[in-house]
Amino acid sequence: MAILIDEKLCNGCGLCDVNCPGDLIFMDEGTQKPKVLYPEECWYCGACRMDCPKDCIKIVFPLTSL
Amino acid sequence: MNLKNNNFNENVVNVDVLVIGGGSAGTMAALAARRQGLDVALVDKAGIDRSGCGAAGNDHFLAVLDTGPDWDTNEAFMTWYHRLTQGLVDMNIPPKVYLSRIKNLLKYLEELGVPMREDTENDAYIRTGSFGQPGEYFINFDGRNLKPTISKEAKKIGVKFFRRINIVDLLVNETGVIGAVGFDIRKGDFYVFLAKATIVATGNVTRFYNNQASMPYNSWHSPYNNGGAQAMAFRAGAEIKNMEFVNYTLTPVNFSASALNAIVGMGGYIVNGLGERFLFKYHEKGEKGPRWIMPWGVYWELKEGRGPCYFDLRHLSEEDLNHLINNLLPVDKNTFLDYCEQKGVDVRNDLMEVQISEGQLPAFLGSVSGINITPECETTIPGLFAGGACTVAVGSLSGSMCVGDTAGEEAAKYVLSGGGGRLEISPETVQGMKQSIFKHLANMDGLKPCELEEKLRQVMTLYVGIGRSKMGLEAAQAELNKLGNLLITAKTENLHELMRLFEFRDLLEVSKAVVRGALEREESRFGISHYRGDFPESRKEWHCSLHQKLEKGQIILKRVEPYNL
Numbered sequence: 001m002a003i004l005i006d007e008k009l010c011n012g013c014g015l016c017d018v019n020c021p022g023d024l025i026f027m028d029e030g031t032q033k034p035k036v037l038y039p040e041e042c043w044y045c046g047a048c049r050m051d052c053p054k055d056c057i058k059i060v061f062p063l064t065s066l
Numbered sequence: 067m068n069l070k071n072n073n074f075n076e077n078v079v080n081v082d083v084l085v086i087g088g089g090s091a092g093t094m095a096a097l098a099a100r101r102q103g104l105d106v107a108l109v110d111k112a113g114i115d116r117s118g119c120g121a122a123g124n125d126h127f128l129a130v131l132d133t134g135p136d137w138d139t140n141e142a143f144m145t146w147y148h149r150l151t152q153g154l155v156d157m158n159i160p161p162k163v164y165l166s167r168i169k170n171l172l173k174y175l176e177e178l179g180v181p182m183r184e185d186t187e188n189d190a191y192i193r194t195g196s197f198g199q200p201g202e203y204f205i206n207f208d209g210r211n212l213k214p215t216i217s218k219e220a221k222k223i224g225v226k227f228f229r230r231i232n233i234v235d236l237l238v239n240e241t242g243v244i245g246a247v248g249f250d251i252r253k254g255d256f257y258v259f260l261a262k263a264t265i266v267a268t269g270n271v272t273r274f275y276n277n278q279a280s281m282p283y284n285s286w287h288s289p290y291n292n293g294g295a296q297a298m299a300f301r302a303g304a305e306i307k308n309m310e311f312v313n314y315t316l317t318p319v320n321f322s323a324s325a326l327n328a329i330v331g332m333g334g335y336i337v338n339g340l341g342e343r344f345l346f347k348y349h350e351k352g353e354k355g356p357r358w359i360m361p362w363g364v365y366w367e368l369k370e371g372r373g374p375c376y377f378d379l380r381h382l383s384e385e386d387l388n389h390l391i392n393n394l395l396p397v398d399k400n401t402f403l404d405y406c407e408q409k410g411v412d413v414r415n416d417l418m419e420v421q422i423s424e425g426q427l428p429a430f431l432g433s434v435s436g437i438n439i440t441p442e443c444e445t446t447i448p449g450l451f452a453g454g455a456c457t458v459a460v461g462s463l464s465g466s467m468c469v470g471d472t473a474g475e476e477a478a479k480y481v482l483s484g485g486g487g488r489l490e491i492s493p494e495t496v497q498g499m500k501q502s503i504f505k506h507l508a509n510m511d512g513l514k515p516c517e518l519e520e521k522l523r524q525v526m527t528l529y530v531g532i533g534r535s536k537m538g539l540e541a542a543q544a545e546l547n548k549l550g551n552l553l554i555t556a557k558t559e560n561l562h563e564l565m566r567l568f569e570f571r572d573l574l575e576v577s578k579a580v581v582r583g584a585l586e587r588e589e590s591r592f593g594i595s596h597y598r599g600d601f602p603e604s605r606k607e608w609h610c611s612l613h614q615k616l617e618k619g620q621i622i623l624k625r626v627e628p629y630n631l
Contacts (some may be wrong), residue, residue: 038188045122046400066409
């Protein structure tokens with residue numbers, strides 16, 4: 001939840017990992033794709049998707065925040 | 067990587083100026099100091115390109131431009147700002163840190179290509195007013211790329227970036243502040259920064275009050291701002307002031323997003339469950355009144371059974387609605403329209419339910435709490451400067467950037483004129499600091515940072531939230547002291563948690579200062595910011611600032627008369 005990354009579209013550039021101000025997204029050394037390790041610590045700011053060259057990140061609000 | 071053996075690399079970095087906090091203010095400070103030809107380190111626990119409250123954007127840029135009308139002058143701004151802050155901000159500060167540089171900052175950002183002129187047809191600024199301003203001080207702008215733009219400039223002119231370094235404490239010797247220590251949150255390396263001047267600029271304080279949706283990181287301003295500057299400065303002996311005034315705003319229900327400025331600035335209404343525009347009961351200017359009046363009004367409407375309350379935009383013109391929906395709401399909070407879509411709210415046609423946000427300390431315009439600084443951005447400790455929202459100066463994005471700029475410039479002057487303490491610290495002291503950080507990775511028992519933090523929020527919300535009393539505040543003091551003891555044995559599984567633990571440590575420090583101030587200030591002021599049920603009125607003898615500092619382990623309190631124009 002929180003940050004959904006479409007792995008098929010993702011090119012593994014790592015910008016979302018660099019840009020996330022909360023240290024939530026980590027590049028997986030094996031797959032070379034980003035993984036959201038701490039979704040419950042998300043600010044819902046959108047910084048991860050703003051510079052994404054593949055536009056493959058979707059922000060999903062949990063039920064309690066709607 | 068074995069995290070238990072404490073066997074991390076050590077790095078010692080010597081610079082002229084150390085800037086702690088890589089948000090908008092810190093980056094401006096680094097730029098200003100570097101322009102004087104100094105060696106500058108900019109350190110942030112995140113990536114710097116998009117760090118701080120402005121990570122993903124901002125839509126309002128406070129500016130006084132002298133375009134003709136009376137309100138657009140320095141004099142009118144000062145009169146208004148003095149009234150807004152009730153004299154609790156040193157009125158010598160705004161001319162020096164803000165009014166003298168705002169036009170240059172605007173010009174600089176336009177030269178860098180930041181889109182400031184939303185009226186593209188006429189190549190003109192769109193300006194709106196809110197929060198009791200005498201005119202339209204807020205340029206509506208597209209700040210989505212502001213932060214990466216200034217970060218790039220800082221990099222270009224040779225500021226040294228230290229990304230993902232979490233600063234834990236300042237280094238202090240008998241000559242003053244001489245740097246700071248921290249650790250790399252991904253690799254674990256230990257860092258010692260030695261600097262002739264140190265600037266703290268880590269913004270405001272969030273995550274120490276319960277969030278209405280029970281999601282602590284779903285906060286109005288950045289949840290990764292945890293009072294590092296205020297706590298570190300306080301521990302080093304610097305003065306902080308008016309910490310008891312916790313700030314609230316109105317946000318969409320369950321989503322603590324900035325929106326209020328855009329909505330009231332465009333002429334939106336706030337209505338109660340009976341459909342009434344009720345704010346005039348609480349302030350003559352209604353929705354155009356100061357920010358604190360809005361949560362104050364909503365608080366009483368809810369309490370007295372006239373809730374829920376809503377933003378009502380249905381009367382706005384098509385053109386104004388388009389501007390709000392296209393240029394403001396999703397620029398200030400990139401995910402705003404995702405929330406609307408997923409919740410099923412149509413801003414044009416539906417009422418949008420609002421809530422009182424979780425409490426936080428400053429960042430917005432008119433706040434009076436934080437590190438006490440001079441107009442030169444010096445703290446009360448030699449070698450330590452402060453800039454941005456952690457200071458009591460001029461808030462909001464552009465205010466913070468100007469204060470950061472001042473801090474950088476003045477720190478550089480200090481260094482160039484031979485200032486700076488003796489950059490020596492005993493190896494034992496440094497090793498002790500290192501040990502006290504990494505020991506938490508080896509602790510087998512003890513509580514986790516998230517458990518401690520949950521308890522902190524519970525205590526602060528219960529006893530130090532909206533509606534305070536002597537008994538409640540004393541209960542909070544006892545609970546916070548217990549948390550201080552539990553912190554010593556806290557355990558962390560990895561470096562990310564270790565960062566969260568030190569965030570908790572700073573939150574606890576700030577919370578204690580809030581409680582101490584709230585207990586001392588036997589009156590009520592700024593609505594729900596500080597509402598003592600046992601002293602429900604503002605009192606003349608308390609029309610003053612309350613300063614706190616630490617001296618030999620004791621808190622020293624001082625009352626300071628309000629400033630006149």
